[in-house]
Amino acid sequence: MAQETLPKSYEPAQVEERWYAYWEREGLFTADPAGKGPAYSIVIPPPNVTGQLHMGHALNNTMQDIMCRYKRMLGYEVLWMPGTDHAGIATQNVVERQLASEGKTRHDLGREAFIERVWEWRAEYGGKIINQLKRLGSSCDWSRERFTMDEGLSKAVREVFVRLYEEGLIYRGDYIINWCPRCHTALSDLESEHEEVKGGLYHIRYPFKNGKGYLVVATTRPETLLGDTAVAVNPDDPRYQELADDMVLLPLIGRELPIIRDSYVSTDFGTGALKITPAHDPNDFMIGQKHGLESLRVMDDNGTINQAGGPYAGLDRFEARKVMLADLEKQGLLEKQEDYLHSVGHCYRCKTMVEPILSKQWFVKVGPLAEEALGAVRDGRTKIVPAQWEKTYYEWMTNIRDWCVSRQIWWGHRIPAWFCSCGELIVSRTTPEKCPACGSSELTQETDVLDTWFSSALWPFSTMGWPDQTPELSKFYPTSCLVTGFDILFFWVARMMMMGLKFMGEVPFTDVYIHALVRDASGQKMSKSKGNVIDPLIVMDEFGTDAFRFTLAAFAAQGRDIKMSEERIAGYRNFVNKIWNAARFTLMNLGEDEPGQLPEEPTLEDRWILSRASRVAQEVGRAIEEYRFNEAASTAYQFVWHEFCDWYLELAKGPLYDDSDRKRQEATRAVLAEVYSRLLRLLHPFMPFVTEELWQRLPGSEGSIMKAPWPGDHDDQIDPQAEHDMGLVMEVIGAVRNIRGEMSISPGKVVPVVLSASDDGALEVLKAQAARIQSLAKTQELAWTKEGEQPAKSAGAALSEVNVFVPLEGLVDFSAEEARLEKELAKLDKEITPSRKKLTNQGFLAKAPEAVVAKEKAKVAAAEDKITRLKESLVRVQSFR
RNA sequence: AGGCACGUAGCUCAGGGGGAGAGCGCCACCCUGACACGGUGGAGGUCCCGGGUUCAAAUCCCGGCGUGCCUACCA
Structure with a gap:
């Protein structure tokens, strides 16, 4: 029967390609x-x-x-x-x-x-x-x-552009925008990324026109002084109530600048005097408009000083800064300079320092649109998960500024606007033949294209x-x-x-x-320059796509970044292999035939695994629906490895290998096949390839696993009694294994075991499951004794409803057993102390819910019962020492 | 300057008012007829610190400390 059906370990490479092609060919994604x-x-x-x-x-x-x-x-x-x-x-x-x-x-x-x-x-x-x-x-x-x-x-x-324009939600105008001198285009506020930069704060003397001293202005961008058209002070600043003159001379250039008074200027920053460069700073632009100042643009699109910069024309902006500072120094106009840390915009594409420049651009008036978008999240029409991001969303939407959508590049959607020599501006869905104002056909289309995000929107x-x-x-x-x-x-x-x-x-x-973000193992953002990038394609080659996907899912806890390392992926590669081998076992045992119906009289382990499988499918489904991918993944992992593989497969080996009871054997095969089929379906969303591969090999499966039903609809199989009884069996097996391990009894040694139980139900369950216990705990035929009695010279364990004894004179080292029991007692004592304290607390007894009090009492009672039994064992062991 | 998150086992992190959890790592034993990419057992925690609320706090609140991130026109 047990013939080799699968290789010993899973080889993802060919499998993945084959099934993806199959899915596409079958139109399963359509x-x-x-x-x-x-x-x-x-x-x-x-x-x-x-x-x-x-x-x-x-x-x-x-x-x-x-x-x-x-x-x-x-x-x-x-x-x-x-x-x-x-x-x-x-x-x-x-x-x-x-x-x-x-x-x-x-x-x-x-x-x-x-x-x-x-x-x-x-x-x-x-x-x-x-x-x-x-x-x-x-x-x-x-x-x-x-x-x-x-x-x-x-x-x-x-269509969108024209409609927004017609409704007045798109306009064209001169404003300060973020200009990338390398990409040669305007950028939206979002595309200008602020970064801390070490710069200088330069205090520059602006001489009064009448020659009576000077006004000192502080700036971080001295090169822009070429475009200054005023100097401003706060009207309430006591230092500047009486000025020597109301005009100053622009250093290096000599242009006359008015001193204006505006409450925008803070009195506690720098010198309290602010140079105003309306063409190169958004705030200055605003002040300039308010005071009717001229805007003088002194830089061209490359970030080079233009003709308006007089002697500095032709210098790059950073070069100009150096040269001008040197000149100011020479002329005694640089009062001081200090180091200054400030954040400066950089192009999000090329990281070049962005220059605020006055320019004619197209804008979307976002106020009314944002209002709607804000409302839709507020009233829950759209839900953001995790919810903390809603706050961020509100914050941004409320403080939103108009969106500059024109870009001076060539690749993109060209703005559907045409200019006529008569000055008419035509915005249209189709290319206009002639100017509606003057009838001219000499129309030229706007050369700007739209922000890529305009189309993404x-x-x-x-x-x-x-x-x-x-x-x-x-x-x-x-x-x-x-x-x-x-x-x-x-x-x-x-x-x-x-x-x-x-x-x-x-x-x-x-x-x-x-x-969240995927980072490297030490929490660093992955970047080419740091050289810590893990390439998903290489990872998929090495570990298989399924292992990689499962790793991502397993670590995707809401609101926390994922630290990725190959080591972790290897861990889940092992999991994929475990699934593969569980399949190998299953398929070997199923043979060629389609599995039969689920048995009318399932065994305890059958009822238990069906119950667990049913619950787990529901839990995993719920977790996926709530975007708790990590919980979904770990619930599935836990079930597959630690329940199905560790317990069910081991338990099923009994009936599967027992040719003397064909009926039972068939029944077990049916359950095995059913649970295995469900497990594949459960894992399919996470691990599409290996599950398809195995699904196709499962006798009786039809079509792609993609079309198989989610196994979440088996309420009738949820069986708390079976879960409880199985728990009892597991506990007993665990106790024997523990004694083995702790007492250094060799794994091959078949030990005698004596059991007693206080509860008839428990006793019945254990008697019925004796064969399973015998095989999984590697024991001789189980022996039974009355509650309160125990075999001489044995190691013992006190479980919730059962006592387990391993009588092994000669193999059990009694001082070791004494130590083990004492350790167990100490652990129990430590565990139960908080509950004991609670029960002596009057407040707790009076105010805590009855169920909680009852639970604590039961807990203490159970622990004390165990302690009593352990102590009996201890006394006995000590008597043999 | 504001805002948000995070601080739990050696590492990476789940959990989130009433019994401290997982994976990896570690220790011991084991190639038992699916799997050594495996099995069995085990060790390991002042749940950052200090207050408060509560019968009960790792969990809620306040205040620190530390670490990330985002937003911002103070030159």
């Missing part, structure tokens, strides 16, 4: 908008086309895949919408780098040819990240794969065909859940909320699950 099941939908956070699978993707997509596979097994019609993001700046950078290696710039090609080149790049490399997601096992509906630059999505972008509905009314939208919108990292809560989630509510009139998703 969502049907006309499907009967209730809808469950997720849109993937689209990775950048330039992306390479990293730990963050792996975690994020593993979670989505767990949800989707689980829901499919429950009978939902599942749509997991995949795709990629055109990632404007990042992609443009990649292609520009490629050009640079050919000695060219994008300007050599010109706009159209460059864009052509990006598409070519995408055709060649854009599928990489998608294939890597497939490697992970992601069950996305690839037939619907989208790209943010696709025609359909572009149409959605234009539409993702949940643009991917489903909006603005058309599609079956996909009616079946799958709003989506059920969005799974993402907190780092794009504002960038993406918040904006999808705004756009979804605005254009669909409904939230884009009912749940948002925010997961």
Whole structure:
């Protein structure tokens, strides 16, 4: 019967590829908008086309895949919408780098040819990240794969832009924006990342025009003084109530600047006098507007001082700073400089220091949109998990500023706006033929493109065909859940909320699950420069995808970062192998035949394992639904390894190997097959590959495990009595094993065991299970004695309802046994002390709930009973010493 | 400057008002007919510190200390 059906250990490589191809071929990932099941939908956070699978993707997509596979097994019609993001700046950078290696710039090609080149790049490399997601096992509906630059999505972008413009929610104007001098584009506030930088605070003398001394101004960016158009002091500052003059001369340049008074200036920072550079600082811009000051831009798009900078024109901004400070020093105008730590914006793409510059840009007026988006979370239409992120979301949404959406790059959705020589601005869904104002056909389209996040914000509905009314939208919108990292809560989630509510009139998703970051083993953020990156693809090669996915799930506790190390993955690789070997055992014993029906009269271990399997499936299901992936994973792990493998398989060996009782043997096979089948299904969302492989080998299984039902519906098999009785048996076996271990009795030695029980029920159970106890504890035929009596010269254990004795004269070292008993007594005593104290506390007896008091009493009684019995044993042992 | 999280076994962390848990590591024994990527047994904790609430606090509240992270226009 026991023939070799599987190799001794699991080899993931071929298995994974084969089953993924099978799933795709069978169309098992495809969502049907006309499907009967209730809808469950997720849109993937689209990775950048330039992306390479990293730990963050792996975690994020593993979670989505767990949800989707689980829901499919429950009978939902599942749509997991995949795709990629055109990632404007990042992609443009990649292609520009490629050009640079050919000695060219994008300007050599010109706009159209460059864009052509990006598409070519995408055709060649854009599928990489998608294939890597497939490697992970992601069950996305690839037939619907989208790209943010696709025609359909572009149409959605234009529609949204035009409608927002028409409603006055998009405007164009001159404001201070964050400019990246390297990427040559404006950035939104979010794309400017603040970082602490060691700089200087420079105190510069601005001479009064009348020559009577000077006003000292403090600044961190002295080079911008070229653009100063005023100096401001606080009107209440006692130091500046009476000034020598109301005009100063701009150092190095000599331009006359008015001294203005504005309460914005703080009196307790620097010198209390503030230089005003409206074209290069947001606050100065505001003050400038208020006081009608001129805005003088002194830097060009490269961060180089322009013609307005006079003698400094042509110098790079950092060079200019150095030169100007030297000149100020020379002229005695640099009063002092001190080290100063402050946070400065950096481009989130290239880390270049961002320059605040006055510029004409397009903005989304987010106030009204944010209001709606705020409300939808407040009233629970969208739930953010874990809930602490809701606070962060509120915080940001309430203090939100208008969103600069124009970018001065070439790769992206070109803004659908045209300028006429007559000055008319036309915003339109389609390319206009002529100017509605003057009739001219000399129209030029805006050269700016939109922020990539503008199109991502539409993702949940643009991917489903909006603005058309599609079956996909009616079946799958709003989506059920969005799974993402907190780092794009504002960038993406918040904006999808705004756009979804605005254009669909409904939230884009009912749940948002925010997961943590994957770090290295010591808690450091993984980064190429630190060299501590663990590459998921290498990990999957080495340990198998299933082990990797399970590791991610097992460590994904809400609100805590995941510290990843190969050692940990190896641990779960062992688990996969354990499953493999449990299958090996199961399949060897099942043979070729389809397993029969579950027995009418199951044994205790059958009832127990069915009960446990039923409970565990429910617990795991509940945990998945509540995004407690770690609990789901560890519940499954615990059950499979420590209940099914450690106990059930061992117990089942008895009847399986006993050819004298064919009926029992068949019955056991049936239970084994059933529980094993459930266990595979239970694990499938976490470990899709190995479970499919084993499922296909299970006699009687039909089709893919993906379509098998989730094993959560077996309430009728939950059997507390069986669980209790089995507990008793386990306890006895444990006690014998403990005595063996502690007394150094060799594992091969078959020992005699004598049992007694105070309770008839317990006694009956143990007698019925004698054969199992005998085999798992390696004992001779069990002997029985009356409660209160014990065999001479034995080691003993006092269990809750049972006494266990191992009479082994010659093998038991009595002083060792004495020590063991004393240790046991001390442990019990320590354990029970808090309960004893409680029971002497009048307050406790009076105020604690009755059930709690009863429980404490029972606890103490049980412990004391054990103590009595142990002491009897102790006295006896001592008498032999 | 504000906000949020975290501090539990050697390590990594679950748990979250009434019996201190897991994985890995460690110690001992064992290649028992699924698995040495394994089995059996064992050792190991002032649940950061100090107050408070409560009959009862690792758990709730306040205050420290420490560690991360996020947001912010004070030059």
